[in-house]
Amino acid sequence: MASTKHSAAGFSLVEVLVSIVVLSVGLLGTLGMLLASVRTGNETATFTAALNLARELSEKARINKGLAAKNNAANAYLVEDWRAGSASGASAAVKACVATVARCTPEDLAAWDMREWTHRVAKALPDARLSVCFDDAPWNATAGEYAWACSHTGNTVVVKLGWTPRTGGEEGRSSMPPRLVMQLVAGQVHDGQAGS
Template sequence: MATSRQASTGFSLVEVLVSIVVLSIGLLGSIGMLLTAVRTGKEAATFAAAVNLARDLSEKVRMNPGVAARNDAANTYLVANWTAGSDAPVAAGGGCAAEACNPESLAAWDMSEWKRRVAKALPGARLSICFDDKPWNASAGEYEWACSEAGPNVVVKLGWVPHADAANSKHDGEPQRERPPRLVMQLVSG
C-alpha cells in the first residue's frame, strides 16, 4: 500500500524569529527618525526665537537712533560678550515702562528687558552687539565673536547651546565659549 506524505503547512519557529528581528530593526529605525525629528524641531523653534529676538532688538534700536549711532560708552545698546546669568536679575516692569525717560535711559531699559528675554528663550545664551564691518571669518568659514569696532554697521551676534549637535559638526565637545555665533544679524546700517 502506498503511503502519501502530507505536506506540512504553516511557519517554522526559525521563520517567525527572523521576521521578529526584521520587524524590530525597522521599529528601532523609525524611533530613531522620530527622535531626530523632535530634536530638529526644537532646534528650529529655538532658531526662530533667536531671529524674533534679533528682529525685536532691531526695531528698538531703530526707534532710538540718537543712542544707537554712537560708537562710544554712551551707547548702551552695545554689549560685549554677555552670557545668560552674568547680569543681576532684572525685574519686569518699572524703569521706562512706568515713567518718561531720556533716550539713554530708554536704551538701558530696553537692553535689560531684552537680555532677560534672551536668557529665558535661548539655552546657555551668549551675545555681542557691536560695530563690526566684517563679522564673517572667511579663512575659518564661520562667523566670529570678535568685533572690529569699526565701520557703520551695528550687528547682533547670538549663540546658544544647541539641542542636538550635527553628527559631522567640527565643534562637537567644545564648550559654548568656543562655538561661533549661531545667528548674526545687522541692526543698523551706516
C-alpha cells in the same frame, strides 16, 4: 487508503524569529528617525526664537536710532560677550520706561530695552551668549565662520547670538561661533558721528 503525506502548513520557528528580527530593525530605524525629527524641530524652534529676538532688538534700536548709531560708552545697546547667568547688567538699577508718564531719556530707554531683552534671551536660548557691537567685518573668511570678536569700527551695528544646540554633541559654548548674526542699524554716518 489514506494519504501518508502531510502538507506543511504555517510557519516554522526560524521563520518567525527572522521576521521578528526584521521587524525590530525597522522599528528601531523608525524610532531613530522620529528622535532626529524631534531634535531638529527643537533646534528650528530655538533658531526661530533667536531670529525673533534679533528682530525685536533691531526694532528697538531703530526707534532709538539717535543713540543706537553712536559708537561710544553712552550707548547702552552695545554689549560685548554677554552670557546667560553672568552678573554683568543683572544688578544694575535701571529706570523703568513703561508707563505713559515715565520720563525717559534715550539712554534710559536703551538701558531698559537691553535689560528686558537680555532676560528674554536668557529664557529662550540655552546657554545664551551675545554681543551687540559696531563690526564692519563679522565674517571670518579664514575660519569660514562668524567671529565673536568685534572690530568696533564702521557704522554698522550687529547683534551676534549663540546658544548650545539641543541636537546632541554638547560642544563647549565658548568655542562655538555665533549661530546668528544680524544687522541692527544700517551702515551710515548718523548725526555727524563717524564712528566716534
